[in-house]
Amino acid sequence: MFKKNKQRVFQVVILLTTIWFQAQLQGNVVLADDNSYTPAESTKIKEARLRFSELTSRDVARGSYDIYSVPPVFMYPFKAGFLKQDFLSTTTEWINYYRFLLNLPPATNAAISYEQGTANNFAQLGAYLLAASNADPMKYQHNLTNATKPYYIPQSVWDNSKKYTNFAVLYFNGNSPVETSYYPIANLIADNYDYLTPNATGHRAELLSSRLSNFGIGVAYGNNGIKYEDIYFDNTTHDVSSNPSRTIVNYPAESVFPIEELVNNNSDAHPIYWSIYFSNDYLIPRTGLSVTVKDDTTGVVGNATKVQGVAPDNITGYYASAVTYLPPKNVELKVGDRYTVTLSGLDPTKYQDGQYQYSFKLFNETGGTNPSLDIGNVIDMPQESIATVRCVKGSIPVYNGYTSSHHETGEFLPNNSQWKSFGISYANNTFWFNVGNHQWIDGKYVETASQNDNSVATIDYEPGYGIRVWTSPYFNKQPVGEKYLITGTQWKVFHITTINNTNWFNVGGNQWIDGRYVKTIIK
Numbered sequence: 001m002f003k004k005n006k007q008r009v010f011q012v013v014i015l016l017t018t019i020w021f022q023a024q025l026q027g028n029v030v031l032a033d034d035n036s037y038t039p040a041e042s043t044k045i046k047e048a049r050l051r052f053s054e055l056t057s058r059d060v061a062r063g064s065y066d067i068y069s070v071p072p073v074f075m076y077p078f079k080a081g082f083l084k085q086d087f088l089s090t091t092t093e094w095i096n097y098y099r100f101l102l103n104l105p106p107a108t109n110a111a112i113s114y115e116q117g118t119a120n121n122f123a124q125l126g127a128y129l130l131a132a133s134n135a136d137p138m139k140y141q142h143n144l145t146n147a148t149k150p151y152y153i154p155q156s157v158w159d160n161s162k163k164y165t166n167f168a169v170l171y172f173n174g175n176s177p178v179e180t181s182y183y184p185i186a187n188l189i190a191d192n193y194d195y196l197t198p199n200a201t202g203h204r205a206e207l208l209s210s211r212l213s214n215f216g217i218g219v220a221y222g223n224n225g226i227k228y229e230d231i232y233f234d235n236t237t238h239d240v241s242s243n244p245s246r247t248i249v250n251y252p253a254e255s256v257f258p259i260e261e262l263v264n265n266n267s268d269a270h271p272i273y274w275s276i277y278f279s280n281d282y283l284i285p286r287t288g289l290s291v292t293v294k295d296d297t298t299g300v301v302g303n304a305t306k307v308q309g310v311a312p313d314n315i316t317g318y319y320a321s322a323v324t325y326l327p328p329k330n331v332e333l334k335v336g337d338r339y340t341v342t343l344s345g346l347d348p349t350k351y352q353d354g355q356y357q358y359s360f361k362l363f364n365e366t367g368g369t370n371p372s373l374d375i376g377n378v379i380d381m382p383q384e385s386i387a388t389v390r391c392v393k394g395s396i397p398v399y400n401g402y403t404s405s406h407h408e409t410g411e412f413l414p415n416n417s418q419w420k421s422f423g424i425s426y427a428n429n430t431f432w433f434n435v436g437n438h439q440w441i442d443g444k445y446v447e448t449a450s451q452n453d454n455s456v457a458t459i460d461y462e463p464g465y466g467i468r469v470w471t472s473p474y475f476n477k478q479p480v481g482e483k484y485l486i487t488g489t490q491w492k493v494f495h496i497t498t499i500n501n502t503n504w505f506n507v508g509g510n511q512w513i514d515g516r517y518v519k520t521i522i523k
Contacts, residue, residue, distance in 0.1 A: 036336040037361065041256045045363045048258065051097050052365045056182070059090050063178035064221040066403055066427040069381060072128055072220055076152035076462035077517070080121075080128040083219060084425075088120060091181040091217050095207055095231075098189050101261070102253045105245050107212045119216025123232035126164030129153065130228040131220035137172035140196060141165065152462055164218075168232040169203045177227035184229050189261070192270040199324050200310055201275045204251060205317030206233070210244035210279045212317070240318050244279035249319075250341070251275045254358045258365035259335055262327075273324045274304070276343060276356065277317065284309050284321035289345040291325045296359070297337040302328025335362050379423035379434050387421040387433050388447040389413050390474050390499070396445045402432035406440075413441060421448070424501060431501040443500035444475040450497045455520040457505050457513070461487040470512045473497045473504030480511055493520065 037045060064071075072081030092109040099106055109120070133147040141147060143166040149158045171184040187193060188203040206212070218230040233239070251274055252262060266272045278284055291304035304325040315322040323343060331339070340359045348354040389396055395412035402425055413419060413435075421433040424443065431443035461467050466484035470477040485491060485507075495506035496515070503515030 037256065037363070041361060044256050048097075048101060048256075048363075048365055051093075051100065052258075055090065055093055055097060059094075059180040059182050061178050061180050062087060064227075065429060067219060068426050071426060071429070072131075073516070074132055074150075074152075074223070076465075077460055078128075078132070078152055080125045080218075081220070083120070083124065083217065087181060087219075088217055091185065094182050094185040095215070098185065099208060101257065102208050102249055102251065103246065103255070104208060104210060104249065108214050109217060119214055119232055119234040120218065121216070122161075122164045122234055123168065123216035123218030123230045124220070125161050125218065126168060126232055127218035127220040127228045127230040129158065129161055130165060130170070130230065131222040131226075134222040134224040134226070135172075135228065137174060137226060141170060142168070164232050165230060167234070167236050168230050169206045171229040171231075172226055173229075174224070174226040177221060177225065179227075186261075187265070188231075190265055190272050192265065192272045198270075199273050199306060199308060200315055201251070201273050201322070201324050202316045204275065205277055205315050205319055205322065207231070207317075208249060208251070208277075209239070209317035209319070210246045210249050210277070211239045211242050213239050213242070244318075247279050248356070249277040249279070250358055250360075251277075252360055252362075254360050256361050256363050259333055259362040260365055262333060262362075271326050273306075274327055274341075275325075276323045276341075277315070277319045278321045278323075279318075280320050281350070282312070282320040283347065284323060285345055286311065289323060289343065291323070291344070292342045293327050293331050294340045294342070295331050295334075295337050296340055297334070300331050302331040304328055333362060335364055337362060379425060381425070382423040384423075385421045385448045387419045387435060387441065388450075389415055389417050389419070389441075389445055390447045391415050391445050392476050396441055398435070399432075399440045399442075400438050402427045402440050409439065411439070421446075446500060448498045448501070449503075451495070453493045453496045453505075455493045457491045457493050457507065457518045457520050459485045459487050459489050459491075459513075459517060460519045461517045463487055467513055467517045469507070470504075470514075471510045473499045473506075473512045475499075477512070483511075485513060 067083060067087055068081050069084045070079070070082040073079040088109060096106040129144060130141060130147060132150045132153060133144070135141045135144075135147040139146040143162045144158070149155065169188055171188055173179065173184070185207070188207060191201045191204040192198070194200070194203065212233065214233070214235045216232040216234055218232065220228050222228065262272060286309035289307045289309055291307050292301055293304060294301040304327055307323065307325040310322040310324055312320055338359060338361045340357060343356045344354060346354045346356060393415060395414045397408045398411040398413060400406050400409050419435045421435055423434050424431045425434070426432070432440045433443055433446050434440055459467060464487065466486040469480040469483040469485060471480055491507040493505045493507060497504050497506070504512050505515055505518055506512055
């Protein structure tokens with residue numbers, strides 16, 4: 001059993017190129033006749049195709065402009081931000097899709113409430129700190145080892161949050177930061193872009209752990225153009241000593257397995273290692289092992305290369321040991337063919353003839369398509385309110401959604417008119433208010449509260465600096481000269497107005513300050 005005090009070493013996956021094309025394969029691959037599979041295999045294939053098709057149909061590419069329900073703030077006082085619920089759910093489903101392929105039970109994601117300090121909250125803070133520090137993706141970044149604390153992050157927060165990048169798998173993408181939920185997970189499972197330990201498959205082992213119970217998801221974008229994704233495992237004390245769901249976990253899995261996961265993105269420069277994970281056997285040899293792969297359909301057999309036993313310090317996922325290897329090039333992978341993997345060099349008192357053997361058939365996971373879900377009409381934060389239109393003159397347009405692919409409906413709402421809002425979503429650096437089925441208006445023109453006040457505002461910004469004073473809280477506001485209110489100073493508040501889901505405080509006359517940098521005391 002894995003010792004609780006044993007240091008766990010994590011690998012960093014560095015993915016500066018995302019070249020997954022799930023609908024295409026290298027070579028000529030055709031769909032096998034259904035008669036080549038047993039009824040049980042056919043059932044598994046049908047469920048896998050259904051899951052893959054349904055997930056693909058609603059997994060849209062996202063960037064920093066439409067992945068958050070509340071965006072992060074990279075200044076003092078900092079905010080890590082909240083991810084959209086549908087993004088969290090889809091990412092979780094992709095992880096559990098791969099767990100299903102390997103005959104593992106689903107793991108859970110605490111995707112309900114950030115306010116209660118869930119795993120998502122911790123993972124988001126970890127990703128945020130990596131992005132805030134513009135962490136170098138070519139260096140080891142677990143535990144924030146090679147990251148530099150930004151000036152606006154308190155030292156206590158930095159020190160206490162290192163664990164959120166340590167007990168985690170990290171994904172960096174500086175080439176295509178706008179991507180679907182699928183790509184990071186698929187790349188972590190393939191695990192062939194880890195420059196530090198390319199043959200350990202540690203990220204795959206973490207996500208496909210036989211003991212994994214719960215995880216959190218965080219994403220943030222640095223101003224260096226790199227996307228940082230953190231999948232944090234917050235139940236390590238429980239998981240490390242729990243009973244595994246399976247004693248041996250194979251990749252590719254026994255029974256049936258999709259050929260796409262072995263062929264796509266596989267290259268001589270970045271080959272996809274196959275792996276056998278042992279949940280309880282710590283005594284798997286590190287050397288002296290051999291693996292053969294036989295195509296039982298054609299009779300062709302080949303010897304695997306770079307066969308290596310991996311110790312738990314390098315494999316992680318609470319596995320006791322692992323064996324990783326590259327499949328033989330002379331054994332062609334074909335849909336419908338049956339393959340047998342034989343691992344030799346094991347303890348003959350534990351394994352018959354010192355061997356472990358299993359078989360699988362390949363299938364295509366791509367199949368029919370389902371209608372796409374219109375992500376741009378999902379309400380992230382359902383909350384009813386009265387939305388008052390505030391613009392200079394005229395009216396504002398109504399849109400049929402809030403993403404860049406949506407457009408004006410032809411309807412316009414006049415200035416000072418009031419409408420019932422059913423909830424808000426965040427995209428393209430603004431909040432969007434839903435005023436009816438597929439009807440959205442830009443939050444920078446929306447006032448949801450306005451009232452007199454009698455409180456005192458304390459400026460809560462970076463020490464030694466101040467916040468700008470504006471002529472109004474509305475979108476056409478202008479700076480009041482070069483006037484700033486210094487951090488720590490106090491000002492009487494006469495009125496509070498909520499615009500674009502943000503409170504604005506009137507501190508006398510035409511002088512307004514942004515409530516995100518204010519703490520108030522009721523007098």
